[in-house]
Amino acid sequence: MMRVILALAVLILGSTGGEIAITHGMKSTGEPERLRPRALLQFLCRAMRNGWFWAGIPLMALSFYSLLVLLSWEPITFVIPASALSYVVGTFGAKYILREDVSVARWVGVLLVCAGVILVAAG
Amino acid sequence: MASESRLRIKTLVMVFSMVVCANAGDLLLKRGMSEIGPVQLTVHGVAEAFRMIVTSGTVWAAILFLSGFLMSYMTVLSWADYSYVMPAGAFGYAVLTLLAVIFLHESVSPRRWLGVLLICIGVLLVGQTKPRTTEVPSEAAVA
Numbered sequence: 001m002m003r004v005i006l007a008l009a010v011l012i013l014g015s016t017g018g019e020i021a022i023t024h025g026m027k028s029t030g031e032p033e034r035l036r037p038r039a040l041l042q043f044l045c046r047a048m049r050n051g052w053f054w055a056g057i058p059l060m061a062l063s064f065y066s067l068l069v070l071l072s073w074e075p076i077t078f079v080i081p082a083s084a085l086s087y088v089v090g091t092f093g094a095k096y097i098l099r100e101d102v103s104v105a106r107w108v109g110v111l112l113v114c115a116g117v118i119l120v121a122a123g
Numbered sequence: 124m125a126s127e128s129r130l131r132i133k134t135l136v137m138v139f140s141m142v143v144c145a146n147a148g149d150l151l152l153k154r155g156m157s158e159i160g161p162v163q164l165t166v167h168g169v170a171e172a173f174r175m176i177v178t179s180g181t182v183w184a185a186i187l188f189l190s191g192f193l194m195s196y197m198t199v200l201s202w203a204d205y206s207y208v209m210p211a212g213a214f215g216y217a218v219l220t221l222l223a224v225i226f227l228h229e230s231v232s233p234r235r236w237l238g239v240l241l242i243c244i245g246v247l248l249v250g251q252t253k254p255r256t257t258e259v260p261s262e263a264a265v266a
Contacts, residue, residue: 019205026201030260035133040198047197087210094206101256102206105248112245113210119238120216 007070012086014063018056020093025052027098080121087114127253130202134254137199138208141192142215146222148188155181203254210249217242 029050032043047053070079091110094100158181162172176182199208217239223229 019209022197023200023205026197027257027259029201030264031202032198033261035198040194043201044194044197047201053197087213090209091206094204094209098205099257100204100206101253103252106206106210106252109245109248109250109252110206110210112241112248113213114245116238116241116243116245117213117216119241120220120235121238123232123235 004070004074007066007073008082011063011066011070011083012089014059014066015083016086016090016093018059018063019090020097021052021056021059023094023098025050025056028052077122081118084114084117084121087117131254134199134203134207135211135250137195137203138211138214140195141199141208141212142218144188144192144195145212146215146219148185148192150222151181151185151188155179155185202259204256207249207252207254211246213242214246217246 026047029043029047032039034040067079067083087110091102091107095102155176159172159175159179162168196208196212220231220235220239224231
């Protein structure tokens with residue numbers, strides 16, 4: 001039981017931490033001036049030179065590895081609903097680390113999405 | 124006001140692109156790997172699987188769509204809130220259920236339909252909040 005909780009914590013914190021690091025990297029790259037293919041490609045190349053982007057990738061890889069390990073131990077109908085908790089953890093991260101203004105409507109929306117993902121994955 | 128509605132439209136277009144690319148990529152990858160068959164966990168088996176993967180058109184199409192997902196995701200996060208994009212991306216679960224019913228004629232339990240309904244209401248609620256609540260510099264200002 002303890003190893004499942006630990007792997008689940010690595011899965012949730014790894015994916016959330018990785019996504020927050022990438023978001024921070026993208027925000028510090030700045031909003032692209034135009035959404036044309038050439039301009040977008042140049043923008044993405046610039047983003048990949050940002051250290052936060054490369055901090056996020058190993059965290060997401062660790063989270064993916066943890067997902068594979070969990071799937072080898074537990075049924076998918078447990079793993080995916082349990083990992084839906086990352087919506088709530090991610091919203092806390094957005095609020096306290098990225099300093100986003102999370103309104104009540106957004107919180108309610110996140111909780112509904114989280115409950116919905118649990119029901120869909122549990123089948 | 125006009126810039127806010129422009130911001131909302133371009134954010135929703137990018138989220139839509141994320142959902143389409145992620146679902147198409149996952150489905151193609153599943154199909155490509157099913158064509159290849161179970162991978163034998165021996166040196167020869169893994170080498171053979173690698174050769175079949177890199178020569179599979181379906182797997183390359185999947186990689187193309189998954190790259191499209193990553194590019195849309197990175198781009199939208201450069202201006203929109205993470206707490207806006209993340210739940211909106213869950214709309215993919217609803218799309219996947221609908222695709223499974225329409226194309227694969229799968230039967231879906233009432234519990235799963237309730238989940239789809241909750242995701243749709245949740246995404247609509249998040250969708251009507253402001254996509255950006257923090258200051259974001261333009262690319263030119265950072266360069």
